[in-house]
Amino acid sequence: MKWLLWIIVLTVGLVAVVTGCDGMHRYDGRLEAADSLMHDDADSALALVEAIDAGSLTTDGDRAYRDLLLTQARYRCYIPATSDSAINRALAYYRAHDGEREKLTRCHLYKGTVMEELGQVDSAMFYYKTAEATAAPDDYFNLGYANLRMGALYRDHYAMDGKDIEKYEIALDHLKHTDDQHYQLACMINLGSLYRLKMPQKSESMLLSARDYARQIGDTSSYSKALQALVQTYYTQEKYLPAQQMIREVLAMRRGTNNFEFCAISADVYSRLGMPDSAELLLNSTNNRDLSDVIDRMMYLESLGEIALARGDSSTFNQMDDETKRLDDSLLLLNASSVIMKAESAHDRLIAQHKREHQRRHNTWLLTVIILSVIALSLLSYQYYTKKHRYSVLINELRNTADTHICELDSLRATINELNIRDKKLKDYLDSHMWLMRNVIEGCYRAPSHKLAHKFNEILQNQEENKEKWEKLYDYIDMRYNNILSDTVKRNPDLKDKDILLLALSTLNFSCIQIVMIMGYSNPSSVGIIKQRLAKKIGWDGTLAQYIATYVSK
Numbered sequence: 439m440k441w442l443l444w445i446i447v448l449t450v451g452l453v454a455v456v457t458g459c460d461g462m463h464r465y466d467g468r469l470e471a472a473d474s475l476m477h478d479d480a481d482s483a484l485a486l487v488e489a490i491d492a493g494s495l496t497t498d499g500d501r502a503y504r505d506l507l508l509t510q511a512r513y514r515c516y517i518p519a520t521s522d523s524a525i526n527r528a529l530a531y532y533r534a535h536d537g538e539r540e541k542l543t544r545c546h547l548y549k550g551t552v553m554e555e556l557g558q559v560d561s562a563m564f565y566y567k568t569a570e571a572t573a574a575p576d577d578y579f580n581l582g583y584a585n586l587r588m589g590a591l592y593r594d595h596y597a598m599d600g601k602d603i604e605k606y607e608i609a610l611d612h613l614k615h616t617d618d619q620h621y622q623l624a625c626m627i628n629l630g631s632l633y634r635l636k637m638p639q640k641s642e643s644m645l646l647s648a649r650d651y652a653r654q655i656g657d658t659s660s661y662s663k664a665l666q667a668l669v670q671t672y673y674t675q676e677k678y679l680p681a682q683q684m685i686r687e688v689l690a691m692r693r694g695t696n697n698f699e700f701c702a703i704s705a706d707v708y709s710r711l712g713m714p715d716s717a718e719l720l721l722n723s724t725n726n727r728d729l730s731d732v733i734d735r736m737m738y739l740e741s742l743g744e745i746a747l748a749r750g751d752s753s754t755f756n757q758m759d760d761e762t763k764r765l766d767d768s769l770l771l772l773n774a775s776s777v778i779m780k781a782e783s784a785h786d787r788l789i790a791q792h793k794r795e796h797q798r799r800h801n802t803w804l805l806t807v808i809i810l811s812v813i814a815l816s817l818l819s820y821q822y823y824t825k826k827h828r829y830s831v832l833i834n835e836l837r838n839t840a841d842t843h844i845c846e847l848d849s850l851r852a853t854i855n856e857l858n859i860r861d862k863k864l865k866d867y868l869d870s871h872m873w874l875m876r877n878v879i880e881g882c883y884r885a886p887s888h889k890l891a892h893k894f895n896e897i898l899q900n901q902e903e904n905k906e907k908w909e910k911l912y913d914y915i916d917m918r919y920n921n922i923l924s925d926t927v928k929r930n931p932d933l934k935d936k937d938i939l940l941l942a943l944s945t946l947n948f949s950c951i952q953i954v955m956i957m958g959y960s961n962p963s964s965v966g967i968i969k970q971r972l973a974k975k976i977g978w979d980g981t982l983a984q985y986i987a988t989y990v991s992k
Contacts, residue, residue, distance in 0.1 A: 466490070466500045472507050476514065477618075484511035502531035506541060509548045519552040543573040543580045550587060563591060582612030586625060593628065599991060603632045623652055623660040631667045634674050641671045662691050666700045673707050681707045685720075702737040709744035717745050736765045763966050763981070868914050872946055879952045908939060915942050922989040930976050937972055944969065945986050 468490050475483040487507045495501050505528040512519065525548055532542040550565035569584040589605030610625040630645035645668045652661035665684045672681035685704045701720050708717035721741050743758030798805075912923050922945055927933055936957060943953050950962040959965065969982040978985045 465503050466495060469500060469503045469507060472511070473503075476507070476510060480511055480514035483507070484515050484517075487511055498531055499535070502528045503541070506532075506545055506548070509552065510544065513548060513551050513555075519555040522549065522552045522556065525549045525552055539572065539574055540577060540580070543569050543577060543584075546572055547580060547584055547587070550584075554587070554591065559591060559595060563588065566591070578612045578615040579618060582609045582616065582618075582625075583621065585609035585612065586621060589625075589628065593632065599988075603629065606632065619651070619655050620657065620660065623648055623657060623664075626651070627660065627663050627667050630664070631670065634671050638671065638675050642668070642675070645671060658691065662688055665691075666703075669700070669707065670703050673703055673710075676710075678707050678710050682711060698734055699737065702734075702741045705741040706744045709741070709748040712748060714745045714748035717741070717748065721745070732765055736762050739765070760963060760966060865918065868918075876948060876952055879955045882955060908942075912938070912942055915945055919945055919986075920989045922986065925989075926976055933975070937975065940968065940972055941982070941986075944982055945989075 468486065472483045472486040472490075475486065487504060490504060492501055492504060495504060505524040509519075509525040509528070525545060529542075529545040529549055532538050532545050546565045546569035550562045550569065553559075553565060554562035566584050566588045570581060570588075573580045573584070585605045586609040589602050589609060592602035592605060606625050606629045610622065610629065613622045613625060616622075626644055626648035630641050630648060633641035633644060645664050649661060649664040649668065652658075652664055665688045669681045669684045669688070672678070672684065685707060688700065701723055705717040705721040708714070708720060721738075739758045739762045743755045743762070746752075746754035746758065916922065916924050923938060923942060926941060927938060939957060940953065943956060948956070950965040953959070953965050954962045959968070973980065973982040973985060976985070
């Protein structure tokens with residue numbers, strides 16, 4: 439029975455290999471010193487890391503550690519990333535070495551920051567999620583910071599589904615277990631700002647707590663940020679006098695270095711208090727007014743409108759209000775939160791798969807013993823029964839069954855791929871028709887005297903005759919935008935045909951001129967008012983564009 443002895447020896451050997459432990463790498467003392475400075479003095483940490491010549495490091499572990507610390511220190515010192523080569527080298531090393539879980543977590547985390555700075559927000563979300571999944575359950579700082587970065591990513595890309603609030607709340611729960619007061623305050627201030635529209639009382643409470651906490655620990659920067667956020671909350675609640683008090687305190691602290699967002703909100707407060715001259719002075723006092731950002735441009739126009747209204751100039755107010763609404767509609771084009779959500783969902787599926795693989799690896803030694811035991815028992819059974827042919831028949835049957843199922847799966851996969859391709863082509867074809875329709879309408883608007891324009895306008899105006907064609911268009915819109923029309927009509931059965939048509943054209947992002955041409959209105963500027971009426975008619979508190987965005991972002 440020598441063969442049975444060999445099986446036992448092999449089993450013991452495999453178990454020993456699988457359950458063996460890797461030793462922790464001992465790093466260069468200069469690198470560990472730089473790491474210890476990273477949290478409280480990032481500038482010194484960066485100087486120390488840059489002073490270490492990579493060629494002087496003798497091990498791959500030290501070189502990987504230097505690449506990680508260099509990426510981390512540059513990010514904390516606000517040096518924009520231009521390449522991800524250094525963090526890629528560190529990531530490759532720590533992926534291949536067990537026992538370095540915290541450093542692997544940091545690699546994923548700062549790979550995410552580099553991707554975010556390089557403009558690849560979906561990749562950034564993937565690595566932040568990977569950092570969260572990699573971190574140990576008691577690694578509260580890295581868990582908190584990963585969720586803080588995900589919250590900022592959703593916030594900066596105009597998330598409309600509360601994902602930004604969810605991430606900041608998770609981050610704050612983790613960071614409360616650490617002594618990092620700065621990031622705790624950052625979460626509190628961001629949450630207070632995000633609560634503003636939906637939960638104003640909770641917003642005020644959170645920001646007051648952040649203000650008191652910042653004053654208690656002497657963090658003047660966070661104290662000022664909390665006051666500025668409170669100004670916006672009080673303005674939203676129409677508490678203008680408390681807002682004015684906060685503005686004066688911030689102005690006394692910052693001494694001429696006010697940012698644009700704060701100046702714009704402060705100008706709105708002073709306008710509502712009937713002090714347009716002071717409001718105009720505040721609006722023009724900012725030192726970084728870059729209106730290339732759509733949100734900043736909207737805030738600036740709103741402030742100009744409020745100042746004009748305070749002076750009794752309703753014409754200028756209406757002009758600024760119309761321009762603000764146009765920019766608000768354009769924000770739909772900037773909303774990248776759906777891309778980030780897809781990246782997060784894809785990562786969740788990948789993490790689930792990795793967990794299953796990890797569980798299988800964790801149980802390898804047990805499975806190895808079971809498999810070898812089954813083999814030993816099979817051989818003993820073979821010697822005992824001497825019926826080898828039974829095993830051959832069984833194996834052939836299993837192989838044939840497996841081949842049959844594989845063929846069926848391949849066929850199903852090919853069918854699904856073909857259907858997906860057809861669906862994509864159909865949607866692209868219909869999109870091209872919408873594009874052509876808009877161009878034709880624009881051409882008819884510019885040349886109304888042309889015979890083709892006259893005929894086309896006549897067809898557009900005869901909506902009753904073309905009702906069946908419009909209903910086919912509605913089916914297409916429901917298919918593309920998550921049943922927006924059928925859901926709205928179901929909740930609002932009293933909607934008229936023109937209401938449904940206006941909602942359909944707005945969903946397809948038709949311009950005011952195109953809507954006027956189709957629906958026969960006399961003035962493009964009236965479309966915004968009609969949209970507001972429709973939003974109220976369907977029971978929506980915000981703008982019609984925001985209502986449509988809830989379906990577009992699904």
